[in-house]
Amino acid sequence: MAREIPDATVARLPIYRRSLVELASTGAEMVSSAALADLAGVNAAKVRKDLSYLGTYGVRGVGYDVKFLLRQIGDALGLDIETPVVIVGMGNLGQALAHYGGFSSRGFPIVALVDASDAKVGEVVDGITISHIDDLAAIVDEHAIAVGIIATPAEAAQAVADALVAAGVRSILSFAPSVLHVPETVPLRKVDLATELQILGYYQQRESPAEGGNTDKSA
Amino acid sequence: MAREIPDATVARLPIYRRSLVELASTGAEMVSSAALADLAGVNAAKVRKDLSYLGTYGVRGVGYDVKFLLRQIGDALGLDIETPVVIVGMGNLGQALAHYGGFSSRGFPIVALVDASDAKVGEVVDGITISHIDDLAAIVDEHAIAVGIIATPAEAAQAVADALVAAGVRSILSFAPSVLHVPETVPLRKVDLATELQILGYYQQRESPAEGGNTDKSA
DNA sequence: CCCTGTGAAGCAGTTCACAGCG
DNA sequence: CGCTGTGAACTGCTTCACAGGG
Numbered sequence: 001m002a003r004e005i006p007d008a009t010v011a012r013l014p015i016y017r018r019s020l021v022e023l024a025s026t027g028a029e030m031v032s033s034a035a036l037a038d039l040a041g042v043n044a045a046k047v048r049k050d051l052s053y054l055g056t057y058g059v060r061g062v063g064y065d066v067k068f069l070l071r072q073i074g075d076a077l078g079l080d081i082e083t084p085v086v087i088v089g090m091g092n093l094g095q096a097l098a099h100y101g102g103f104s105s106r107g108f109p110i111v112a113l114v115d116a117s118d119a120k121v122g123e124v125v126d127g128i129t130i131s132h133i134d135d136l137a138a139i140v141d142e143h144a145i146a147v148g149i150i151a152t153p154a155e156a157a158q159a160v161a162d163a164l165v166a167a168g169v170r171s172i173l174s175f176a177p178s179v180l181h182v183p184e185t186v187p188l189r190k191v192d193l194a195t196e197l198q199i200l201g202y203y204q205q206r207e208s209p210a211e212g213g214n215t216d217k218s219a
Numbered sequence: 220m221a222r223e224i225p226d227a228t229v230a231r232l233p234i235y236r237r238s239l240v241e242l243a244s245t246g247a248e249m250v251s252s253a254a255l256a257d258l259a260g261v262n263a264a265k266v267r268k269d270l271s272y273l274g275t276y277g278v279r280g281v282g283y284d285v286k287f288l289l290r291q292i293g294d295a296l297g298l299d300i301e302t303p304v305v306i307v308g309m310g311n312l313g314q315a316l317a318h319y320g321g322f323s324s325r326g327f328p329i330v331a332l333v334d335a336s337d338a339k340v341g342e343v344v345d346g347i348t349i350s351h352i353d354d355l356a357a358i359v360d361e362h363a364i365a366v367g368i369i370a371t372p373a374e375a376a377q378a379v380a381d382a383l384v385a386a387g388v389r390s391i392l393s394f395a396p397s398v399l400h401v402p403e404t405v406p407l408r409k410v411d412l413a414t415e416l417q418i419l420g421y422y423q424q425r426e427s428p429a430e431g432g433n434t435d436k437s438a
Numbered sequence: 439c440c441c442t443g444t445g446a447a448g449c450a451g452t453t454c455a456c457a458g459c460g
Numbered sequence: 461c462g463c464t465g466t467g468a469a470c471t472g473c474t475t476c477a478c479a480g481g482g
Contacts, residue, residue, distance in 0.1 A: 007473095045476070060482055
């Protein structure tokens with residue numbers, strides 16, 4: 001199944017995908033690397049190099065078939081099948097994430113919500129009843145959940161990560177401002193909101209000449 | 220004022236800072252690169268190299284003074300002064316961000332909330348009354364707002380970014396799933412939640428042998 | 439003649455390994 | 461003797477530039 005794709009390229013595939021979805025909705029059938037680069041906010045050479053890791057799908061002198069390319073990227077990202085998600089931590093952020101439609105619409109339906117507080121268990125958010133964290137293993141099993149989102153305070157995050165791994169979740173997205181240790185086999189990504197602002201602070205302060213670092217690479 | 224710090228290092232400074240705050244609260248006075256590396260989840264050589272960009276602050280044979288280092292990192296990130304923030308877009312995500320305490324506590328108080336919908340204007344969230352986006356320039360001016368957070372749908376994001384720049388905001392953090400164009404002088408960082416999940420999808424699907432890419436670099 | 443695909447050059451970031459100072 | 465600071469090697473990503481196919 002295809003070859004090894006560099007991390008930096010993988011991180012850009014979702015952006016190409018988004019651009020292609022947009023293009024497809026305008027009725028475009030073919031797209032050149034230059035046009036796609038423009039939409040995705042990168043340069044054309046990068047687009048060609050990135051796409052070349054997927055395979056030789058372009059047509060010289062013409063460009064890429066939009067629909068075909070969409071399918072190829074979707075396959076590479078494993079979007080051909082739905083990936084059920086559980087959110088752990090139903091504070092402000094967890095609730096917002098539960099309401100956020102962007103996940104389900106992109107193949108990551110939220111099928112369970114979990115919290116450690118008895119006060120929250122039983123409450124219904126966006127049509128889903130909040131369960132207790134102690135039942136995590138059963139819930140993950142029942143819904144065949146593959147991804148866990150951690151939206152707890154920093155102190156609880158490691159224990160939650162351990163519980164998610166033990167329950168059989170295959171990858172984790174954490175919003176907790178802390179370093180997490182998970183087995184090598186479990187892909188982990190972190191988003192720390194306060195950190196993002198602090199990074200901006202650096203560039204702002206020195207009347208920055210360019211984009212603030214590398215969100216490009218990770219989103 | 221100090222020399223040029225590489226992007227990758229800047230992105231890690233907030234993590235070192237977090238680790239140092241933790242250490243300080245335990246009463247530790249000195250810390251070695253190895254110990255700090257452990258807390259921050261990186262290796263010791265990286266810590267030393269990173270800190271060397273700030274200056275020669277370590278003591279050979281001993282380590283780094285925790286409090287002093289904290290101050291140096293804070294200075295580099297411009298955290299010596301408070302940086303007022305406005306959130307644009309009061310949907311689920313915007314509301315959650317408004318409630319999230321992690322910003323204010325780290326020097327980025329949220330001083331204004333803005334939305335385009337008349338239905339939302341006037342509503343009070345977390346003690347702040349939502350204003351209309353048309354008043355953005357006046358609000359930014361009045362509160363000396365330096366950072367704008369975009370939490371609108373993708374379609375509105377570019378217009379909002381333009382308005383923020385025009386209003387005099389100095390840097391932008393966007394949660395909208397779209398490519399934004401801003402002047403080179405305005406640092407911009409992007410966080411796209413759905414993109415993060417899609418990246419995980421790739422690694423998960425191939426029984427990944429390591430962390431899913433580079434959130435490390437950006438958070 | 440246009441646009442892809444890709445070797446090769448260039449650059450940035452990481453890691454190594456050790457000299458040097460306390 | 462321990463731990464920092466840093467040249468130097470290395471690795472991986474980006475950009476260039478052009479050969480080659482439609």
